[in-house]
Amino acid sequence: xxxxxxxxxxxxxxxxxxxxxxxxxxxxxxxxxxxxxxxxxxxxxxxxxxxxxxxxxxxxxxxxxxxxxxxxxxxxxxxxxxxxxxxxxxxxxxxxxxxxxxxxxxxxxxxxxxxxxxxxxxxxxxxxxxxxxxxxxxxxxxxxxxxxxxxxxxxxxxxxxxxxxxxxxxxxxxxxxxxxxxxxxxxxxxxxxxxxxxxxxxxxxxxxxxxxxxxxxxxxxxxxxxxx
Numbered sequence: 001x002x003x004x005x006x007x008x009x010x011x012x013x014x015x016x017x018x019x020x021x022x023x024x025x026x027x028x029x030x031x032x033x034x035x036x037x038x039x040x041x042x043x044x045x046x047x048x049x050x051x052x053x054x055x056x057x058x059x060x061x062x063x064x065x066x067x068x069x070x071x072x073x074x075x076x077x078x079x080x081x082x083x084x085x086x087x088x089x090x091x092x093x094x095x096x097x098x099x100x101x102x103x104x105x106x107x108x109x110x111x112x113x114x115x116x117x118x119x120x121x122x123x124x125x126x127x128x129x130x131x132x133x134x135x136x137x138x139x140x141x142x143x144x145x146x147x148x149x150x151x152x153x154x155x156x157x158x159x160x161x162x163x164x165x166x167x168x169x170x171x172x173x174x175x176x177x178x179x180x181x182x183x184x185x186x187x188x189x190x191x192x193x194x195x196x197x198x199x200x201x202x203x204x205x206x207x208x209x210x211x212x213x214x215x216x217x218x219x220x221x222x223x224x225x226x227x228x
Contacts, residue, residue: 014082020107021182023074023090024130025114026122030142030172031090032074034114038178039076039088073104078179086182110189111137112181114172117147120158127159136192138166138185164188 011018023031036043074090089104105111111130115123130137139161150158156167166184170177 011079011085012082015079015085016083018085018087019109019186021086021088021185022105022108022111022135023088023114024111024126025142026116026119026126028119029114029116029123031114034112034142034170034172034178034181035074035076035088035090037173037175038078038182040079041077044073044075073100078182080179080183080186084186086186088182105133105135108135110185111135112185113137113139114142115139115155115159116142116144117150117155118144123159127161136189138168138181138188140181140184141167141169142172143169 023035025031073092074088076088076090077085078088079085089108091104092100113123113126113130127137127139139159141155152167156163159167161167166188168181168184170181172178
């Protein structure tokens with residue numbers, strides 16, 4: 001049971017496994033909000049006030065009230081059950097900070113990708129980077145009040161996702177919704193681990209796309225409208 005809001009900073013003695021999870025997505029998709037909504041400890045944030053230097057660099061379309069941006073990482077912790085705890089590492093969304101991903105991704109079991117359908121094309125490069133790094137991931141569509149509604153099939157096609165890649169919707173402000181997205185990722189990764197043979201596990205191969213097949217897709221030209 002999730003103990004969000006607990007004053008206890010220490011893990012219960014029953015915890016048997018701690019898992020590192022990466023939270024990624026394009027600029028302004030809600031990564032900091034999600035980490036903050038689920039974390040049972042005071043989340044670590046590295047937000048800085050946006051200055052005039054970001055004008056013309058960071059696209060604020062649809063985010064006119066956004067005044068801060070993550071420049072290093074967000075960090076939080078959520079206990080999914082009596083035996084499993086997740087350590088969450090949120091990454092900066094802007095391309096100029098992507099070099100930080102290498103260090104943050106080290107030791108991560110999986111990745112939750114947040115997507116904003118108002119700016120769907122901003123997520124294409126993010127997904128390509130994950131596929132090239134060989135990390136298993138799940139995709140969560142963060143619903144904003146002014147988001148257009150698209151079917152799961154349209155979004156899956158537009159994002160060029162494999163059938164086995166989880167695609168869920170969430171509200172990053174809502175604890176239950178956000179935790180459900182994390183559970184989908186954990187279940188997906190657990191399934192991959194269960195399917196691996198000793199040979200494929202030792203060779204590092206995945207039951208998902210390789211960089212070669214990933215690069216052959218036409219993700220950057222698809223939208224929910226063209227997908228339908």
